[in-house]
Structures are given as structure tokens and as C-alpha cells.
Amino acid sequence: MSSSEHDPAGLSTGAVARRLGVAPTTVRSWDQRYGLGPDVHTRGKHRRWTATDIARLERMSALTMAGVPPAEAARLARDGRPSDMALAARAPARPAPARSPSGTGLRLGDARRECKGLARAALRLDAASVDDLLTAAIDEYGLVTAWQEVITPTLQAVGRKWESSGEKYVEVEHLLSWHVVGALRRSAPRVPSGQAAATTLLACVPGEIHTLPLEALAAALTERGLPVRMFGAAMPAEALVQAVRRTGPAAIGLWAQSRSTASRPLAQHVAAMTWGVRGARRHPLVLTLGPGWAGPSVPGLPRPSGLAEALAVLETAISGDARRPVTR
Template identity: 55%
Template sequence: MDVTGEEPAAMGVTTGSLARKLGVSPTTLRSWDRRYGLGPATRVQGRHRRWTPDDVAMVQEMCRLTAAGVPPAEAARAAKLQHTPAHATAGPVPGAPARPPTGPGRPPAAVEEPPAGTRSHSGSGLPLGDVRRECRGLARAAVRMDSAAVQEQVALAVAAYGLTHAWETVLTPTLRAVGRKWESTDDRYVEVEHLLSWHVSAALRRAYVEASLHRPALDVPPVLLACLPGEQHTLPLEALAAVLTERHLPVLMLGAAVPAEALLAAVQRTGPGAVVLWSQSRTTADAALAHHIADTRWGVAGARTHSRVLLSGPGWGLRHAPPLLRPRGLGEAVSMAVTAAEARASAGGTEAAGQSGRS
């Protein structure tokens, strides 16, 4: 007797088991069977249907192709051709996107943008709304805990759109949908958010490393990035670090939950052209600390200078008085940080911050 409760492999798996494995509903599998003939090859009268390994491979290919944006009918034809015994040794099906490599250095892929206002019916159970089709594919892969597919979808989005556009139109909407889902379902989707966040972080850090290796930084003051004390959400700052490095700006990434004293010490020691402070919620937004950093000056007597401070993240609210800057997204944060660093450089603000007279 199998104490695990799983069906012996030779008997195949039930529709319910396969649905859980793929992250789709049993109704979806039955619909694919009824509409496109993507069902078990062998059926036993009077028993639940059993899906053999070949059947499972065929449906997995269907999931992969639809996640890549292939229309369901076309994806079903390609999946059946690739996983029918008569075609077992055939090459890739014409018109079906081949699985691209998942490692670094993959070639960019052209990704077609759907018509504006196309509503998402992701089949993932996530509240996606009106989004790009890449969001639907990424959500499906994350919900079914398909690590390879998540990595593939994130890499494709970055390669096709670039970091800023991919972050704003693909990665952020999907991350927000996952976050809303687990908040409303008693943490049922925490593992999905963690998986997705890890792969997004890996892609952003890979982009940062590649840019820093191949793009020498300009001789301008660095941009310092830090989360406020108690703030653990670093992904937006990782995206900003990668994009700024692509723009040849030096970056000092301090990461999550930086204590106030350490943040002030870093500003005084390094003399950044801009300081970006991330706050995800109002509980971590500290306007007094932000103003203190903006007022901190250093340098020789008669030529003291200071950093521009950018308040990023929803925790800050909508409005803040000068001299604090309030970017509304990644693109605006990049533009403000670049302008601040270049302004400091042109004003001769590259003096060593450790000189006497520092306040």
C-alpha cells in the first residue's frame, strides 16, 4: 500500500492531482479535453480518468505555450503534435515558440504587445485586471510553482522591454496581484510571492552585475539607496540600482532596514549626489529623518554641499515640501537621481566627504 496516498506512476494521475501540479483548475483541464482533445490517451470505463506521463507532458507544453502568449487553439495543436507518439522524434513545431535558454546571456526575444485594454483572464486565480499578456503567463507559472518557467518569463520580459518598462508593466503588476491575493486568503499564497520575488530579485541583481562589469561608472557622486528602519521591501531599490548602473552611475545599495545612525554615517562618509529612501508603508516613513539627511552638509568651510533626497514608495503619501523630491515611479526616480548626481558633479561636488569641516 502506498502510504503517501499518491497513485502508482504506472496507473497515471487523476485530473485533480494534475490540476494541483499545474496550478490550473480541474475545470480547465476538462475544457481543454473537450475543446482541443488534450485529454488522457487511455480511458477505463467506470473509473476516473488517469493521465499518463505522456499526457502530462502534453498538458505541460500547453501551459508553457499559453503562458508565452500563444492562442489556446494554436497551443493545443502544437502540444498534441509534439507529444503524440507518431511525432515523438519530430523537431519543433513550426510557429510554436521554442523554449529559450534560461541562463545569463540569452538573446532578446520579441514580445508582441496585446491591444490596449485587453482584460486578463489568467487562469491563475490572481486579480490581474487589464495587464499585458506576459503578466498572465508569469502569474500562471508562479501559482503552479514552476520555478523554471518563472525564471524564463522574467528574463524574457526584461530582454524584450528593458529593465524600466519590464518592471513597471510586467513585474510590478504581477507582484502586486500576488500580494493582494495572499493578504485576502489567510496567507495561502505566501509561497507564491516568495518564489516570484526571489526570481525577480535574481534577474535584477544579474542585470546590475552585468551592467557594472561592462559599463564603467561615470566620475560623478554616487546614488545611495536605502530602506528606512524597519522596512524590508528591497525589490524596488534593486530595480533602481540596476537601471542606474545601466546609465553608468555609481550606486551604493544599503538594502533593507538601515538604522538611522548608520544611514546618516553613510551619507556623511560618501557624499552621495542623491539619497533614495524607500518606504512601503506609512509605519516606516520617517519624514523627520528624511529632512535631517537633506539638511546634512559636509565639505571644506565655504564650499559645503549636501545631497538631494528622493522619497520613493507608497509609504510617503503623495505630497512633500521641498527640498524633498517625490518620484512617482521607477522612470521618474531614475531621471531625478541622474539629474542630482550630474548637478553635483558640475558644481564641483566630487570632493572627498571626509575632509575637515564636515557637519
């Protein structure tokens, strides 16, 4: 627990939200709508929550997750009576963050606390909280760390859940994925037109529909001021070749989630493409991205193991001369 959580004056709203696994806006809403704010008001606009205040919010969170309507849950949370848990047990069940494999929760092990809060919000299909928690994680840790240590573990846990439940929780994965894309795109400022000549082209190979890792890479490149063209899912081979010819990118990232879609001939063909005047012709650096490229590597083409490594390879290539002269 951080030193701020030992503060005798109480916790901030953000710290309370992280502890409960909800968005700060949810805590503020409970205060404004249902009078569940701190008992003691301090000067200034930053409220502090004591152990008593937090216990009341924990009851509110437990009751709403059990299916009790918010207004009734707030009344019971303020009363603090043991009967509130009995009422919650009789309420219609909602997905709750159980830890056992047979429960409705997600197995996250010793993942960051933000993962567990994000998972709980996704299971509740609480779109506003999912959005707020994703934005908070990216703001606090930066895009790359948030992707690797918060977003990816939660997405993987959701995937394992619906796979082991007969695809019962597909709606949870769809909602979480959609909001992850939105958070990634919001996090990176737009690179002004013409700011940099070198570009990166990102695309999924034909037949591949998993785009989230490429979305993360595109956002990370844009965050660093490196322009990128993102072509998304299942890029037809001929369309990919035409896009490369038209744009002459410094680097190309080809994503394949499964071995059945990873086309080594296509990657080699794109890597061999050239453009420019005779004597100074150039070709792109091609990265084979994703688990589909596992196994024998494509000769001469790097296969970064994750977002941070892919970003480092691209930054180095683009800052130097990725479009290497062809000696022929």
C-alpha cells in the first residue's frame, strides 16, 4: 500500500476508485446522486475519504454488483445494516469478480490492481468505467506500460474466460476491445501532415482479423511523433503491394495471429520491393509481428517479441535510414 493510503487525512477520490475497481466518475456520481460523500468536508476541492467513508462505498459497490438498484443500494450502504448483504443475496445475479475457475470472474493472478478493476468493470458491461479506467492507466503509466501490464493481461483473461465458458462472455470481450481501441486512439496526438517524410505501414496479413496489437503499435508510434498508416484487418495481398508502391514506407509491420495466416512468401515479396532512381533504389524494413510468425524465422526480417521491442526497432530504423539502398 502506498504512503498516500496511510494518510490520516484519508484517501483521494482517485485512490478510492482504484481500491474499489471503479472509475473516479463513479465515486463522484455516488456522492452527487446518493449522498455517499465523505462525512467530513475539508477545505478546497479535493475531498478525502476516511476508512468509514470507504467502507460505505465498498457496501455500495458490492450491492450494485449483486444487482440491487443504485438508489436502494445507496440507502442500504448508508444504513450499514447486516440485512443489506442478505438482500443482495436475493437480488438477481450479475457477473461478479469471483476468483475460482467455476465462477463468473476472471483469473488474473498477481496482476496489477488496475487489471482487476478493469476486469470487474468489463464484466458489469460498465462502459463508462471501462473508458475511465483505460484512460487513467494510460495517463499514469504511459501507453506502452499500460498496454503490456494492464490492458493485455485483462484482454487475455477475458479471452480465456469465454473460451472456457462456451463463448458465454463474448459480449464482455467485444465491449472491452472496442473501448481499448478508443482509448489508444485518444491517447496519441495526431502527427501534423508533412511533419516527417519517413512512414510506417501497418496491416494484418490476408485472412487475419485481430487488429488490437497493431492499434497499440500505431498509437505508440504516433505518441512519439512518428507518422503511421494503419490499414487494419485482413489486408488483401494485392492491396498491400499497391499501398507499398504508392507510399514507399520506411518500414512495414505485418501482423499474423495464427500460423495459418502468416504468409512468408508475402512478407518476403514485400521486403524485396524497391523504388527510387537507378543507383539509389531503396526498400522497406519489414517486421513480422504476432505469434503467427513463430517457428522458423523469415530470413532477414526481424520478429520483435512485443510492443516495446517493435517500437524500439522501428524508432531506430526510422531515425536512421530504414529505406536502405539496394546494391544491384
